[in-house]
Amino acid sequence: MSIVGNITPNDYEKFKSFLEKASGIMLGDGKQYLISSRLTRLLRDEGISSVSELLNALQRDQPHYLRDLVIDAMTTNETSWFRDRSPFDALINDVFPEWDKNGMRQYKIWSAACSSGQEPYTISMALSEYLASTTIKNLASMSIMATDISASMLVDAKRAEYDEGVLGRGLSSERKQQFFKPNAGRWLVADNIKRRVSFKEQNLLSSYDVLGNFDAIFCRNVLIYFTAERRSDILNRMASVLNPGGFLFLGASETVTGYSDAFEMIRSSSGVYYRLKD
Numbered sequence: 001m002s003i004v005g006n007i008t009p010n011d012y013e014k015f016k017s018f019l020e021k022a023s024g025i026m027l028g029d030g031k032q033y034l035i036s037s038r039l040t041r042l043l044r045d046e047g048i049s050s051v052s053e054l055l056n057a058l059q060r061d062q063p064h065y066l067r068d069l070v071i072d073a074m075t076t077n078e079t080s081w082f083r084d085r086s087p088f089d090a091l092i093n094d095v096f097p098e099w100d101k102n103g104m105r106q107y108k109i110w111s112a113a114c115s116s117g118q119e120p121y122t123i124s125m126a127l128s129e130y131l132a133s134t135t136i137k138n139l140a141s142m143s144i145m146a147t148d149i150s151a152s153m154l155v156d157a158k159r160a161e162y163d164e165g166v167l168g169r170g171l172s173s174e175r176k177q178q179f180f181k182p183n184a185g186r187w188l189v190a191d192n193i194k195r196r197v198s199f200k201e202q203n204l205l206s207s208y209d210v211l212g213n214f215d216a217i218f219c220r221n222v223l224i225y226f227t228a229e230r231r232s233d234i235l236n237r238m239a240s241v242l243n244p245g246g247f248l249f250l251g252a253s254e255t256v257t258g259y260s261d262a263f264e265m266i267r268s269s270s271g272v273y274y275r276l277k278d
């Protein structure tokens with residue numbers, strides 16, 4: 001069943017507005033096909049026959065059961081291990097050595113749109129690689145808080161079990177042997193990597209007060225879906241939960257320029273990232 005033919009221009013505008021308010025995600029013009037490809041199965045499962053009916057159901061929806069399913073289906077969860085390499089090189093070559101020199105402290109990193117877990121687990125792997133290369137062990141108690149708006153992505157992330165094809169996206173065979181153990185045809189993230197990571201549902205549009213403060217934030221490949229106003233708001237609120245001198249890592253096509261004055265750009269041999277201004 002295709003519902004695309006049934007989406008009137010008015011319903012498309014209403015759906016766009018619902019999605020933007022609920023998740024920050026902006027659907028451009030002419031993206032009716034995305035609604036069709038991503039929501040057809042959900043609408044069928046819920047016995048809903050058109051976008052118009054869905055919009056009515058969303059208005060009655062308490063406590064947001066349908067809203068969460070729609071957001072889940074509409075988000076892009078694309079991710080991979082050591083994605084773009086440079087942020088993880090920067091952790092190993094620049095950030096971890098600097099923190100290590102500062103002495104013993106409980107450092108905290110936030111992976112703010114963690115999808116199915118590859119980003120926070122990669123940060124943990126980068127830490128293990130760094131610890132193996134140094135005699136200073138001040139960072140041994142570092143922790144990683146991983147959050148996402150998508151409940152189903154968080155279930156996958158917490159399970160920490162991936163198939164061969166998923167592992168093939170960004171992991172060398174050495175890292176696979178080092179950081180995973182085989183389990184009935186699938187691969188489990190090793191306990192020492194998993195132990196540092198905790199997960200929590202968090203909409204980037206909501207308050208960050210309950211999360212505490214961080215020494216670095218990874219907010220990668222999610223701001224691109226938001227309006228300029230939302231990007232500014234999110235970046236400025238992230239600045240307010242970063243400890244002095246804290247770091248910010250964005251996706252390869254994302255920038256703070258034009259959205260927030262709270263950060264200075266760092267260009268190191270590992271790549272470009274940001275530091276909270278004094």
Ligand SMILES: C[S@@+](CC[C@H](N)C(=O)[O-])C[C@H]1O[C@@H](n2cnc3c(N)ncnc32)[C@H](O)[C@@H]1O
Nearest residue numbers: 023075078079113115149150203204220221222
């Ligand atoms: C393309 S993935 C990026 C994953 C990872 N950061 C990376 O770079 O590989 C985008 C993630 O952002 C999440 N997301 C979208 N809107 C969000 C919001 N308002 N709050 C929190 N997470 C959101 C999606 O559920 C998805 O898992």
